[in-house]
Amino acid sequence: MSETIITNPVIWADVPDPSVIRVGSVYYMVSTSMHTMPGCPIMKSVNLKDWEIVNYVFDTLEDNDAHNLSDGRGIYGKGSWAANLRHHDGTFYVCFSSLDMNRFYLYRTDDIENGKWERTVFEGVWHDPSLLFDEGRVYVIHGNGDIRITELTEDLTAVKPGGINGLLLIGEREGIGLRIEGCHAYRLNGWYYLFFIEWPKVGHKRRRQVCYRSRNLLGPFERRVVLDDDMGYRNRGVAQGGIVDTPEGEWFAVLFQDHGAVGRVPCVVPVRWEDGWPVFGEGGRAPRSFEAKLPEAPARPLVISDEFDYAENRLALNWxxxxxxxxxxxxxxxxxxxxxxxxxxxxxxxxxxxxxxxxxxxxxxxxxxxxxxxxxxxxxxxxxxxxxxxxxxxxxxxxxxxxxxxxxxxxxxxxxxxxxxxxxxxxxxxxxxxxxxxxxxxxxxxxxxxxxxxxxxxxxxxxxxxxxxxxxxxxxxxxxxxxxxxxxxxxxxxxxxxxxxx
The missing domain is CATH 2.60.120.200 (Jelly Rolls)
Incomplete structure (x- = not known):
């Protein structure tokens, strides 16, 4: 396997709340899109650094005065938040909540790059959700501070009657400003891992990545801070996101960092394992650049020039x-x-x-x-x-x-x-x-x-x-x-x- 140099941020543009999966040798990512349409961009990469937009989950989320910007206010800063991407039994799933609609949305397709997405709508906000498929059952883990678990039916179209539905764990309160949120849930090697961010009011006072783990789905959970670093940049913590592996068994985290007016920029951090715990970065720090056993690939522009020469009335995906x-x-x-x-x-x-x-x-x-x-x-x-x-x-x-x-x-x-x-x-x-x-x-x-x-x-x-x-x-x-x-x-x-x- 050839090696490539990954330099952070891998995208110096606003691609917040990244959620990344691998299918074969290809990585896919979804991110928050809020009031921009089409929404929930699907990006594709073979090396975690060179990404291109290949699809969107929806053209429009809802058809009402606010989403149409005809009410004088719109949905600025609302719309889709913190989408989560998963692949299970040949189907791709994206889920997120919308504060302005007070709804939880779950989309699915069997063709992530070209397919149309079908959706199911649940009433209520399930904040920063993560899907977890486990032994024939499926759960959504969600919340801020007090984290809940909600079991869905096998076809993911409804809350399962009589299924698990309740408080899963209570995040730290002492010295914490923003309590845990941004869940990314996994089951690996007999452990359940839940990744979150939190924002303490003490110490470095910046966003940091934490991990909870348990041998049992419902706990009890152990907790550890797995990354508290700003990459030398303005005390802006590199945090919020999940982990993904390579076909050769290496692991990485895809997180983001606040970068002022340009937005929230994705960063990739190497991960290794010690005693069943993920260890992020090198020496406790997120590296500015590092080598990874991933293939080189042509860089695709995220922002493009456009001469508006189109055979049909359909714009490039960059718009x-x-x-x-x-x-x-x-x-x-x-x-x-x-x-x-x-x-x-x-x-x-x-x-x-x-x-x-x-x-x-x-x-x-x-x-x-x-x-x-x-x-x-x-x-x-x-x-x-x-x-x-x-x-x-x-x-x-x-x-x-x-x-x-x-x-x-x-x-x-x-x-x-x-x-x-x-x-x-x-x-x-x-x-x-x-x-x-x-x-x-x-x-x-x-x-x-x-x-x-x-x-x-x-x-x-x-x-x-x-x-x-x-x-x-x-x-x-x-x-x-x-x-x-x-x-x-x-x-x-x-x-x-x-x-x-x-």
């Missing part, structure tokens, strides 16, 4: 919409080689606008640019390029009542609406727009530019201090948008989206 899209109002085939966005809904601000098309941003630095034709915008319409987070920033065209157009840079104002930082009259029919992102050492700065020819760039507005907040609970995204503030109708055409990473 996700902010909330449910209105599919009547976008097209990559109506004008070949262009993304057309039609303003079909009134919005009070960029954050409340539908049909913003997004991708992740990446560290240590990245840049996205586009060219947009704006002659068919209606008065009051706004369109352009955005840094999407709660404290957002946009650069683009504002069409006014008198037919005059302006290029403007906006931020989120104190009232939640768009605050214009700078506005300049623009008489051209096409405009080039660019945002540069700098995430080095959490500088977390976005800078905004425009050009009439794509060569001579002019800064506009001011640099935006990006912030990771729980309002969106997501790393900053870059997006293409068009929305109406006065009358619907009209459209803009984006010729391309070009992306580079520094």
């Amino acid at each position: 996700q919409w902010n909330h449910n899209p209105d599919n009547r109002l976008w097209s990559v085939t109506e004008r070949p080689g262009h993304l057309r966005l039609t303003a079909g809904h009134l919005a009070s601000s960029f954050e409340s606008a539908r049909n913003t098309l997004t991708q992740r941003t990446e560290g240590p630095a990245c840049s996205g640019r586009t060219v947009m034709e704006c002659t068919h915008m209606k008065p009051g319409a706004r369109a352009g390029l955005a840094a999407l987070q709660h404290f957002y920033g946009t650069v683009g065209i504002h069409a006014e009542e008198d037919g005059v157009r302006y290029v403007a840079m906006c931020v989120r104002g104190g009232d939640g609406g768009d605050e214009i930082v700078e506005k300049i009259r623009y008489d051209g029919d096409r405009i080039h727009l660019k945002i540069d992102f700098d995430f080095r050492d959490e500088a977390d700065i976005a800078r905004f530019y425009y050009s009439d020819d794509g060569a001579g760039w002019r800064a506009i507005g001011r640099p935006l201090q990006l912030k990771y907040t729980l309002d969106h609970f997501m790393g900053c995204r870059i997006g293409l948008f068009h929305y109406a503030t006065r009358e619907t109708g009209g459209y803009v055409d984006f010729d391309y989206f070009r992306y580079s990473r520094g």
